[in-house]
Amino acid sequence: MDESQSPPAGALPEGSSSEEETDEISDEINDEIIVALSDYHDGLLPPARRTEIEGKLSSDPAWRAVDEELRAARPVLTGLGKVSAPEQFATHVTETIHRRSAGRFFARRTLGDRLPVGWLVVIAFVLLGGLTTIWCRSTTGSLRAPMGDGPPRPTTGESLAPKP
Amino acid sequence: MNDLERALLRRLRDRDERAFRELLDQYRDRVFNVTFRMLGDRAEAEDIAQEVFIAVFKTIDTFREESKFSTWLYRVAVNHSKNRIKYLARRNDRNRTEIDDNTTDSEDGSIAGAARPARPDRALHGAQMEQVLQAAISTLDEEHRVLVVLRDIEELSIEEICEITGLPDGTVKSRLHRARAALRKKLARHVS
Numbered sequence: 001m002d003e004s005q006s007p008p009a010g011a012l013p014e015g016s017s018s019e020e021e022t023d024e025i026s027d028e029i030n031d032e033i034i035v036a037l038s039d040y041h042d043g044l045l046p047p048a049r050r051t052e053i054e055g056k057l058s059s060d061p062a063w064r065a066v067d068e069e070l071r072a073a074r075p076v077l078t079g080l081g082k083v084s085a086p087e088q089f090a091t092h093v094t095e096t097i098h099r100r101s102a103g104r105f106f107a108r109r110t111l112g113d114r115l116p117v118g119w120l121v122v123i124a125f126v127l128l129g130g131l132t133t134i135w136c137r138s139t140t141g142s143l144r145a146p147m148g149d150g151p152p153r154p155t156t157g158e159s160l161a162p163k164p
Numbered sequence: 165m166n167d168l169e170r171a172l173l174r175r176l177r178d179r180d181e182r183a184f185r186e187l188l189d190q191y192r193d194r195v196f197n198v199t200f201r202m203l204g205d206r207a208e209a210e211d212i213a214q215e216v217f218i219a220v221f222k223t224i225d226t227f228r229e230e231s232k233f234s235t236w237l238y239r240v241a242v243n244h245s246k247n248r249i250k251y252l253a254r255r256n257d258r259n260r261t262e263i264d265d266n267t268t269d270s271e272d273g274s275i276a277g278a279a280r281p282a283r284p285d286r287a288l289h290g291a292q293m294e295q296v297l298q299a300a301i302s303t304l305d306e307e308h309r310v311l312v313v314l315r316d317i318e319e320l321s322i323e324e325i326c327e328i329t330g331l332p333d334g335t336v337k338s339r340l341h342r343a344r345a346a347l348r349k350k351l352a353r354h355v356s
Contacts, residue, residue: 031338038337042322073344076351077316080297085196086210090188093214094181097221 033066041070169233176224184221191234192217194318195241201313202245203252204302212248216241231327238320239328242310249306300350308343315340 039045040053056063086092165173175183195216200209220240227236301309314320314328325336 031334034338034341035334038341069345070341073341073348076344076348077297077301077312080201080294080301080317082193082197082317083200085192085213086206089192089196089210089213090185092210093188093217094185096214097184097218100218 030066033063034070037063037067037070041074165229165232170229173224173227173229173233176221184217187220188217191237194234195237198238198241198313198318199245201298201301201317202242202306202309203248204298208248208252212244213241216244219244232324235324235327238314238318238324242314242328246306246310296351297347300347303350304343304346308339308346311336311340312343312347316344 036045036053040050045053053063057067172183172186176187192213196209196213199212199216200206203209203212216237220237227233301312304312310329311325314325315322320328322333322336325331326333329336331339
């Protein structure tokens with residue numbers, strides 16, 4: 001092999017990392033163009049930036065190529081509609097939850113949902129009334145004043161005072 | 165987040181079954197659409213959509229209201245779908261019928277399984293178009309797939325997609341373009 005045709009010292013073989021680096025750099029540049037043109041087509045850019053990009057599009061073939069590709073690729077999924085969930089979907093999900101949790105999944109609900117609060121208040125009032133009645137009629141611990149049959153109470157401090 | 169969403173959220177946190185039914189009625193189609201377009205199979209999609217709602221209901225206490233509720237729900241749906249794609253790929257499940265068996269690129273680069281139209285200029289309409297497009301989507305890797313599903317099918321904003329995927333704005337835009345370009349190439353090969 002002629003020495004002049006051999007690769008220079010330090011040169012990298014084909015497919016080497018320098019080639020990959022170049023690809024990465026061109027990808028980065030492409031990404032910048034893509035992002036700028038996406039914003040341009042979405043109408044997200046201020047007037048000054050729009051003018052700048054329009055200038056690039058008229059002068060730079062790389063920008064034009066990306067723009068053409070972008071315009072062509074955008075409507076590619078327009079034929080695809082939205083699909084709806086099966087009719088029984090909600091029932092299936094709820095049944096699955098009940099089955100897996102043995103009915104305990106929805107247990108922690110608000111107090112109002114779990115208990116008949118209105119009825120509980122009525123019952124509480126009835127119980128309170130009953131207790132008050134019993135308490136008032138009771139001979140032990142009654143709130144009423146003592147009747148007349150008990151032993152006379154000392155009324156003055158004198159009778160209680162110790163005699164010398 | 166509006167007041168209605170907040171009220172619904174409060175009831176969900178209280179494990180109110182009626183609130184759960186409301187949530188299902190409101191979001192089931194959107195969630196199912198995402199899972200179906202990601203997985204390309206109705207049965208798988210229904211299964212995953214169910215898991216999404218169960219997961220949302222179980223973990224509702226961890227939702228911190230920093231984003232819209234729908235954004236959080238989409239994130240759960242996307243993550244569940246991606247996990248299932250990975251799981252199915254690992255298992256190399258032979259029972260995947262509708263799309264997975266049909267989506268490997270053949271040697272000439274066309275989409276295998278998508279019926280070749282007799283008149284390509286006329287035939288790609290309706291159900292056939294749907295089948296071809298879905299098959300093409302299923303050939304994309306899941307990171308690209310999620311972007312076209314959210315942007316071109318669910319019609320979400322780039323901002324919302326960034327929140328759902330956690331990717332920067334520029335990455336979403338460039339990947340989205342590359343995904344669309346890849347789809348276009350596959351479809352062009354198929355038609356030609």
